[in-house]
Amino acid sequence: MSRYISALGFIVAIVGCASAQRVVVPAPDTLSISPADAQSLWRSACAPCHGLKGDLEGVDLSVFKKPPRDWSGIGPSFGFFFGGDKMRAGIYRSIHDGKDQMPAFAEILSSEQIWALVHHIEGL
Numbered sequence: 001m002s003r004y005i006s007a008l009g010f011i012v013a014i015v016g017c018a019s020a021q022r023v024v025v026p027a028p029d030t031l032s033i034s035p036a037d038a039q040s041l042w043r044s045a046c047a048p049c050h051g052l053k054g055d056l057e058g059v060d061l062s063v064f065k066k067p068p069r070d071w072s073g074i075g076p077s078f079g080f081f082f083g084g085d086k087m088r089a090g091i092y093r094s095i096h097d098g099k100d101q102m103p104a105f106a107e108i109l110s111s112e113q114i115w116a117l118v119h120h121i122e123g124l
């Protein structure tokens with residue numbers, strides 16, 4: 001039961017942020033970045049804090065005031081299922097703008113790279 005409650009919290013948090021947001025660069029119809037390239041981008045830029053599978057495995061959580069979420073659980077799947085494009089836009093925005101100890105990637109990644117990572121996270 002508590003898994004479902006935390007899943008709900010997840011959806012409210014992400015979709016809630018997304019609804020109050022500035023315009024996010026819309027997802028291109030086709031991405032020129034392959035899933036394999038998105039995976040290696042994730043591995044180098046994101047996995048040190050999120051874990052290779054987004055499950056926080058091997059990550060030193062003691063450095064975070066508020067640790068990242070476990071993306072491998074049921075919550076994100078619920079979020080993508082019910083939140084759809086709003087959920088994706090919220091994630092795009094978090095990567096673009098950063099959040100607390102999560103660095104902003106707006107200056108480092110192209111919007112296409114960020115979209116590739118949103119899809120990668122959806123598949124974790």
Ligand code: HEC
Binds near residue numbers: 013014095121
């Ligand atoms: C230096 C560590 C660090 C790196 C590197 C990092 N993150 Fe994060 N990330 C965090 C932390 C900490 C949070 C939790 C922030 C919070 O909820 O306050 C987070 C949260 C997130 C969130 C969720 C934000 C939300 O709205 O709940 C997403 C999506 C995310 N990260 C994606 C990524 C992606 C994609 C990358 C690689 C491009 C990345 N992160 C790299 C530390 C990091």
